[in-house]
Amino acid sequence: xxxxxxxxxxxxxxxxxxxxxxxxxxxxxxxxxxxxxxxxxxxxxxxxxxxxxxxxxxxxxxxxxxxxxxxxxxxxxxxxxxxxxxxxxxxxxxxxxxxxxxxxxxxxxxxxxxxxxxxxxxxxxxxxxxxxxxxxxxxxxxxxxxxxxxxxxxxxxxxxxxxxxxxxxxxxxxxxxxxxxxxxxxxxxxxxxxxxxxxxxxxxxxxxxxxxxxxxxxxxxxxxxxxxxxxxxxxxxxxxxxxxxxxxxxxxxxxxxxxxxxxxxxxxxxxxxxxxxxxxxxxxxxxxxxxxxxxxxxxxxxxxxxxxxxxxxxxxxxxxxxxxxxxxxxxxxxxxxxxxxxxxxxxxxxxxxxxxxxxxxxxx
Amino acid sequence: xxxxxxxxxxxxxxxxxxxxxxxxxxxxxxxxxxxxxxxxxxxxxxxxxxxxxxxxxxxxxxxxxxxxxxxxxxxxxxxxxxxxxxxxxxxxxxxxxxxxxxxxxxxxxxxxxxxxxxxxxxxxxxxxxxxxxxxxxxxxxxxxxxxxxxxxxxxxxxxxxxxxxxxxxxxxxxxxxxxxxxxxxxxxxxxxxxxxxxxxxxxxxxxxxxxxxxxxxxxxxxxxxxxxxxxxxxxxxxx
Numbered sequence: 001x002x003x004x005x006x007x008x009x010x011x012x013x014x015x016x017x018x019x020x021x022x023x024x025x026x027x028x029x030x031x032x033x034x035x036x037x038x039x040x041x042x043x044x045x046x047x048x049x050x051x052x053x054x055x056x057x058x059x060x061x062x063x064x065x066x067x068x069x070x071x072x073x074x075x076x077x078x079x080x081x082x083x084x085x086x087x088x089x090x091x092x093x094x095x096x097x098x099x100x101x102x103x104x105x106x107x108x109x110x111x112x113x114x115x116x117x118x119x120x121x122x123x124x125x126x127x128x129x130x131x132x133x134x135x136x137x138x139x140x141x142x143x144x145x146x147x148x149x150x151x152x153x154x155x156x157x158x159x160x161x162x163x164x165x166x167x168x169x170x171x172x173x174x175x176x177x178x179x180x181x182x183x184x185x186x187x188x189x190x191x192x193x194x195x196x197x198x199x200x201x202x203x204x205x206x207x208x209x210x211x212x213x214x215x216x217x218x219x220x221x222x223x224x225x226x227x228x229x230x231x232x233x234x235x236x237x238x239x240x241x242x243x244x245x246x247x248x249x250x251x252x253x254x255x256x257x258x259x260x261x262x263x264x265x266x267x268x269x270x271x272x273x274x275x276x277x278x279x280x281x282x283x284x285x286x287x288x289x290x291x292x293x294x295x296x297x298x299x300x301x302x303x304x305x306x307x308x309x310x311x312x313x314x315x316x317x318x319x320x321x322x323x324x325x326x327x328x329x330x331x332x333x334x335x336x337x338x339x340x341x342x343x344x345x346x347x348x349x350x351x352x353x354x355x356x357x358x359x360x361x362x363x364x
Numbered sequence: 365x366x367x368x369x370x371x372x373x374x375x376x377x378x379x380x381x382x383x384x385x386x387x388x389x390x391x392x393x394x395x396x397x398x399x400x401x402x403x404x405x406x407x408x409x410x411x412x413x414x415x416x417x418x419x420x421x422x423x424x425x426x427x428x429x430x431x432x433x434x435x436x437x438x439x440x441x442x443x444x445x446x447x448x449x450x451x452x453x454x455x456x457x458x459x460x461x462x463x464x465x466x467x468x469x470x471x472x473x474x475x476x477x478x479x480x481x482x483x484x485x486x487x488x489x490x491x492x493x494x495x496x497x498x499x500x501x502x503x504x505x506x507x508x509x510x511x512x513x514x515x516x517x518x519x520x521x522x523x524x525x526x527x528x529x530x531x532x533x534x535x536x537x538x539x540x541x542x543x544x545x546x547x548x549x550x551x552x553x554x555x556x557x558x559x560x561x562x563x564x565x566x567x568x569x570x571x572x573x574x575x576x577x578x579x580x581x582x583x584x585x586x587x588x589x590x591x592x593x594x595x596x597x598x599x600x601x602x603x
Contacts, residue, residue: 037395037415267523270544314473314497317435317454332434333453334395334413346432348453348472350522351497 013197013209014041014162014183015318016330017299018339019306023053023363024325025175028156030339032166035183037334039161041209045191046184047165048157050198050205050301051176053364055152061088061111062130065148065155067193068106073143080141084133085112093156093169100164105193109154127202127247132226134201139228145194150203153303157196177364180301182207195231198301199239205301206242208235209331210316213294221289241290242300253300253307257354258283260292261312299329305358314351321346327357368392374399374415381406395434400427404444416453419446422463435472438465442485447572451493460487460506464565468573469493469514473522474501479532481505490569497522504531509562511537511569511580526588528596534588535562543586548596554585
């Protein structure tokens with residue numbers, strides 16, 4: 001089967017997210033079940049989830065989730081890992097055998113700590129080191145693919161409908177303060193496990209409904225900074241853009257949103273607040289190649305929060321609702337009601353208007 | 365009859381609707397798409413959240429939703445009436461060419477996109493709250509009314525209303541000075557004759573949702589029509 005590196009993939013899709021501002025534990029099954037009413041938005045060629053706060057006992061360590069083609073590729077990769085990390089724990093990710101999910105690769109999880117001596121000699125901070133290592137593995141190691149690399153978070157994805165993927169990964173046994181979810185509708189490829197969403201780098205994860213038309217402009221720019229868009233999917237490049245803007249460049253979430261979903265120049269000119277007008281113009285001028293055009297609704301997951309964002313033209317649907325300390329985001333209100341029938345203040349954010357929700361300090 | 369459609373697929377629900385001669389009351393709707401699509405002469409009440417394309421190709425009858433509706437409600441509808449006691453998602457009334465849609469609250473982006481009139485058919489959409497950006501995009505006919513009651517964020521309509529408008533009329537319950545409109549349309553304060561043309565629709569809105577007709581209609585409205593002397597041409601491509 002041709003993997004996704006050789007083909008570009010436009011996709012339709014469904015997204016959802018839930019977060020507890022109090023940092024309460026939410027079972028993964030809640031969001032998995034929320035994908036059922038949106039079943040028809042996907043076509044069974046990809047589903048996935050990201051959970052935050054799910055590995056409290058290993059929260060100091062990077063949790064690397066891998067797909068391996070074979071036992072040999074795993075053994076080879078472990079040799080590579082051991083030269084770079086202390087492997088604190090190595091285990092198969094437990095799954096349920098169900099008829100809806102077949103042909104699974106070897107799905108493995110390592111909790112690792114970068115070797116201090118290597119960090120020292122390379123003069124890198126641990127995040128940058130892990131990010132570079134993930135790029136290296138996904139580019140060079142045949143048969144090995146890292147699909148999750150953050151601390152105290154993890155991605156679970158597969159070829160299948162999202163509600164089945166949730167059952168497959170036994171998500172009812174994981175609890176986190178936030179979850180994001182995705183159902184995929186790729187139209188031009190067979191769909192591979194690694195190509196399902198969420199896409200992640202470190203603790204940044206993206207679920208995306210849409211198809212961006214600026215992919216190649218964005219890719220050319222971001223690859224100058226060491227990122228490798230191996231899978232050629234638009235969502236992968238969005239993930240790296242977010243990592244670059246927020247972690248590397250130090251932008252706030254709102255600023256990152258103003259870069260990727262920048263208002264039209266005419267809208268900026270029409271702003272009456274001069275400081276705001278100059279700020280928006282500045283961001284557009286500094287990062288013109290990171291403007292993302294074409295339809296998207298995304299949820300960015302990160303440690304301690306989520307950010308939901310539509311493209312500036314709002315070519316995809318997205319609604320937000322809340323109940324007590326919980327905030328819900330989904331492509332359709334039906335998914336929010338599936339999680340919380342009594343959700344309140346349901347509204348559709350405007351195009352380019354980021355919805356940022358954070359867990360209160362100290363609660364995660 | 366009353367039927368709880370929890371867990372049912374849209375095909376099963378539509379079979380029930382088609383088989384029922386009298387009123388159908390649906391409870392437990394949760395995202396089922398295409399409800400009542402293509403039906404004529406049915407009387408349907410829906411509780412819960414109907415899915416996308418509610419009443420698509422509707423050819424008559426009445427659908428009343430006690431809650432919010434999702435995207436593309438009334439897509440290409442030809443006749444009938446859809447009443448939403450709540451908000452409505454994006455692309456409401458997409459390419460509708462007949463019938464009426466009444467929304468108590470807000471509409472998402474692109475409400476009335478490519479609405480058109482056809483012979484004796486004049487589609488009407490009344491939005492009680494505010495409308496998102498690109499209201500009436502490519503509107504070719506019909507009437508869109510936005511009342512701006514209880515609007516969020518202080519604006520009756522979002523950005524870029526009437527983009528590509530080349531037919532029909534739009535009424536916005538605000539003064540022209542508050543609106544940012546493209547050069548290809550003409551906007552002016554609605555006069556008594558203009559208001560008489562939409563009085564019946566506003567009366568229906570007031571009746572359905574319990575609003576005061578006089579207080580709604582006593583406020584200035586802007587009426588917008590395409591400027592035939594300066595039509596859209598070569599908007600995106602040379603043609």
